[in-house]
Amino acid sequence: MGRPLAIVRGVALLGLTAREVRVEAASSPGLPLLRLVGLPDAAVREAGDRVRTAITRHGLRWPGERIVVNLAPADLPKAGSAFDLPLAVAILAATGQVPIAAAAACWACGELGLDGSVRPVAGQLPLVAGARQLGAERLLLPAAAASEAALVEGLELLPVADIGEVVELLGGRCAPRVVEPLPRQAGVTGPDLAEVRGQPVARRAVELAAAGGHHLLLSGPPGCGKSMLAARLPGLLPQLTTDEALEVAALHSLAGLRSPEQPLDLRPPLRSPHQVVSAAALVGGGSGVPRPGEVSLAHRGVLTLDELLEVPRAVLDALRQPLEQGEVVLTRSRARVSYPAKVLLVAATNPCPCGYLGDPRRACSCRPDRIERYRARLSGPLLDRLDLQVSLRPLDPDALVGAASGEASSVVATRVADARQRAAARWGGGTLNRDADPQGLRHATDRRALARLAGALHGVGGSARAFDRTLRVARTIADLGDDEVVRTVHVEEAVAYRLPATRGAA
Numbered sequence: 002m003g004r005p006l007a008i009v010r011g012v013a014l015l016g017l018t019a020r021e022v023r024v025e026a027a028s029s030p031g032l033p034l035l036r037l038v039g040l041p042d043a044a045v046r047e048a049g050d051r052v053r054t055a056i057t058r059h060g061l062r063w064p065g066e067r068i069v070v071n072l073a074p075a076d077l078p079k080a081g082s083a084f085d086l087p088l089a090v091a092i093l094a095a096t097g098q099v100p101i102a103a104a105a106a107c108w109a110c111g112e113l114g115l116d117g118s119v120r121p122v123a124g125q126l127p128l129v130a131g132a133r134q135l136g137a138e139r140l141l142l143p144a145a146a147a148s149e150a151a152l153v154e155g156l157e158l159l160p161v162a163d164i165g166e167v168v169e170l171l172g173g174r175c176a177p178r179v180v181e182p183l184p185r186q187a188g189v190t191g192p193d194l195a196e197v198r199g200q201p202v203a204r205r206a207v208e209l210a211a212a213g214g215h216h217l218l219l220s221g222p223p224g225c226g227k228s229m230l231a232a233r234l235p236g237l238l239p240q241l242t243t244d245e246a247l248e249v250a251a252l253h254s255l256a257g258l259r260s261p262e263q264p265l266d267l268r269p270p271l272r273s274p275h276q277v278v279s280a281a282a283l284v285g286g287g288s289g290v291p292r293p294g295e296v297s298l299a300h301r302g303v304l305t306l307d308e309l310l311e312v313p314r315a316v317l318d319a320l321r322q323p324l325e326q327g328e329v330v331l332t333r334s335r336a337r338v339s340y341p342a343k344v345l346l347v348a349a350t351n352p353c354p355c356g357y358l359g360d361p362r363r364a365c366s367c368r369p370d371r372i373e374r375y376r377a378r379l380s381g382p383l384l385d386r387l388d389l390q391v392s393l394r395p396l397d398p399d400a401l402v403g404a405a406s407g408e409a410s411s412v413v414a415t416r417v418a419d420a421r422q423r424a425a426a427r428w429g430g431g432t433l434n435r436d437a438d439p440q441g442l443r444h445a446t447d448r449r450a451l452a453r454l455a456g457a458l459h460g461v462g463g464s465a466r467a468f469d470r471t472l473r474v475a476r477t478i479a480d481l482g483d484d485e486v487v488r489t490v491h492v493e494e495a496v497a498y499r500l501p502a503t504r505g506a507a
């Protein structure tokens with residue numbers, strides 16, 4: 002006769018979506034053997050060895066009998082080392098070393114070291130948040146991840162540093178550790194806008210981008226301040242709420258970029274991948290369950306792409322769907338996962354391959370056909386989504402010496418926050434003007450302004466999509482001026498930001 006079935010609950014993640022996994026262990030007489038069933042991946046299969054070593058090295062008993070562990074449901078892929086802890090608890094319960102009832106009352110996620118230590122895994126935060134969403138009340142987890150987990154409300158945490166502590170805690174021989182939630186990190190992201198002198202049009206475009214969430218293209222010769230401006234954009238965005246920051250932190254945790262001891266960052270993220278980034282690194286990918294890419298790591302913040310025209314066309318094309326839908330959908334044979342990707346894209350480009358076209362300081366050395374091919378690489382549909390296009394002139398060093406420093410980020414951020422509030426009150430939820438409904442937009446637009454916009458875009462072969470997108474920018478311009486109606490003057494400014502690249506001007 003074997004003992005009763007021991008059950009512990011664990012969590013499998015498909016993207017940020019959590020699914021419950023029941024880890025069931027049964028022991029029965031027979032040759033000593035551990036069998037794992039239920040679609041474990043290689044890391045989960047190796048868990049058997051890790052758990053065995055950890056248990057025996059910690060002076061606990063490894064059973065001299067046959068143990069079968071089932072991970073249910075069987076059709077759900079289980080990946081990674083987060084199943085070590087539930088597996089160990091289930092085996093300890095099946096072999097009478099912790100009470101079966103105590104094991105059944107809790108969920109568990111964490112990795113075991115060979116020395117029996119319990120350690121956080123990549124994705125620890127979304128695992129904890131997922132357990133809570135699935136209805137977990139008590140959670141066994143690595144002590145090093147407890148303060149981070151305490152940010153997720155409504156969970157009784159049972160932090161453990163090693164497998165010995167699991168036995169003590171579930172056996173009722175010690176009380177759970179007291180956990181202090183992680184501090185939150187506020188303040189401004191990155192450097193200040195006051196340090197940028199000159200470039201009034203580009204500064205205005207950066208403010209509009211922050212206020213309405215419109216994607217931005219900065220074109221100009223090297224050294225004109227494109228990257229300086231892009232780096233200052235996150236500092237103009239409102240601070241994240243705790244829930245938003247947890248969502249961003251969960252994505253960074255999944256990508257292995259976040260240590261559970263790091264404070265919760267309330268500042269919007271800034272991601273600046275190099276132009277040789279692969280499509281998988283940009284939008285997400287990898288074998289097994291795909292991991293989030295740069296566009297999701299920049300969720301609720303800013304993604305900058307320097308030298309946009311050096312980025313391969315296929316990589317740029319991969320960006321279109323996330324920019325349009327605010328999420329990335331990745332399909333693999335065993336899993337279809339989606340990651341949020343609401344980003345503000347700031348792309349920068351040189352006017353030509355050498356960078357000096359139109360620059361009085363230095364002659365452009367590019368042949369006309371090379372310039373043509375260079376520009377053709379910027380795909381039409383992606384260009385269509387860059388609503389604010391600005392050509393920056395080279396800075397005149399003499400003019401800079403006398404130029405007053407620009408407005409500080411905090412001043413601009415206040416205007417941005419006000420404009421965002423107007424948009425949110427109008428559209429509901431946290432909707433930005435970038436995502437505003439076309440019907441609603443037309444309703445609050447002056448008739449002459451609509452006619453002016455149609456005329457201006459007709460002249461350059463603008464699409465219906467371009468019409469709506471330009472109107473959204475005009476809406477943001479009106480909001481920054483605290484005007485409830487979109488007027489001709491707003492439309493004219495918005496059209497001016499769409500034209501430079503459409504014309505192919507430097």
Ligand SMILES: [Zn+2]
Nearest residue numbers: 353355365367
């Ligand atoms: Zn050139």
